[in-house]
Amino acid sequence: MLRVHFTADDIAHVRVAAAPDPLWEIVNSFQALIREENALAFGEWRRIVRPRLGPADGLLAALLPPRGYFPDFLTPDLGGSLGLESAVDTVLGTPRADLRGDLTTLAASPARPRPLPAEARALAEGTLDALQRLGAALQGYHRRALAAFWPHIRAQVDADRAVRARAVLGGGTDGLLASLRPVLHWQPRYWRPTIRSTTNCASVDGGYCCNRPSSAPDDPSLSPCHSPTARRYWSTRSSTRSTGPFCPAPQAGDRDRARDWGRCSAVPGPPSSRTS
Numbered sequence: 001m002l003r004v005h006f007t008a009d010d011i012a013h014v015r016v017a018a019a020p021d022p023l024w025e026i027v028n029s030f031q032a033l034i035r036e037e038n039a040l041a042f043g044e045w046r047r048i049v050r051p052r053l054g055p056a057d058g059l060l061a062a063l064l065p066p067r068g069y070f071p072d073f074l075t076p077d078l079g080g081s082l083g084l085e086s087a088v089d090t091v092l093g094t095p096r097a098d099l100r101g102d103l104t105t106l107a108a109s110p111a112r113p114r115p116l117p118a119e120a121r122a123l124a125e126g127t128l129d130a131l132q133r134l135g136a137a138l139q140g141y142h143r144r145a146l147a148a149f150w151p152h153i154r155a156q157v158d159a160d161r162a163v164r165a166r167a168v169l170g171g172g173t174d175g176l177l178a179s180l181r182p183v184l185h186w187q188p189r190y191w192r193p194t195i196r197s198t199t200n201c202a203s204v205d206g207g208y209c210c211n212r213p214s215s216a217p218d219d220p221s222l223s224p225c226h227s228p229t230a231r232r233y234w235s236t237r238s239s240t241r242s243t244g245p246f247c248p249a250p251q252a253g254d255r256d257r258a259r260d261w262g263r264c265s266a267v268p269g270p271p272s273s274r275t276s
Contacts, residue, residue, distance in 0.1 A: 011173050016164045020150075020157045022084045023075050023091065026142055027064060033145065035066045045149070052144040059137045062120040068111025071102035084142055088135050096126035 006014075032042050033049060064070050073094040078087055103124045107116050122130040146153070167179035177186035 014173055014176065016161055016176070017082075017157070018080075018161070019082045020153050021075070021078065021082055022087045022142060022146075023078070023138075025146055025153060026060075026138060027070060027074055029145060030060055030064045030141065031066055031070075034061070034064075049145045056137060056140055058117070059119050059133060060141055062117050063106070065109070065111050069106055069109045071099075071106055073098055073102050084139065088138050091138065092131045092135050094126075096124075099126050100124040 032038070033046055033053075063074065073091060076090050076094065078090055081087070103116065103120065106112065106120075119130065119133060123134060164176055164179060167175040169175075171178065174186070174188075177184070180186065
């Protein structure tokens, strides 16, 4: 079981993200989209979004398997700037060595039954054409799958932050970290995430740890990202979600909403586009 160790300085720098991270939402939601679990939470959203996917989404499908490793360069440190355009620009500015290293790790992942397609392999060279295709894929998917749901995603993150704020006021940083159960089990000086990992021990390395509540975190509810700047991010399922991650739950007696629960998710535009 993975343990993440904290120094006193690490604990002093723990924080909760102020807004949803567009790249983590792209990654987590895409992986939720291509799986079948959690039909109650994601079923209606999947029925709406899946017909919108097309050939342009093949690159993300290659980079984001349903489970297992995905390239770290897709979820970089954004330095507090959580706009989609600047986030995509950060991804496209990834050094070529990092692109090559992450894609080599992805190609060797036991979760990949087939070799990487040519368009994914081209990213390892960092060519302008390959990077432009990645940027278009990310922005397209976000437009087709997430943009219309963003107010609901933001509301869930805000609600989750309120929960964490009460935990801090009542118990300090210990209270905040303890409030992340059952996804993360906090004991003094270390976290024990409920994930399988070939790594038994990790350190925050004197950086800071930022929890990012997400509407659709990777299975099984936790995604670790080791950024090259020694900062650590954990994308955890929002504790405030009820029936679904992207639309408000139907209210008793609201027959129109119950009959057409997906109407809040109608995304303008043709059903064939996609990206982050």
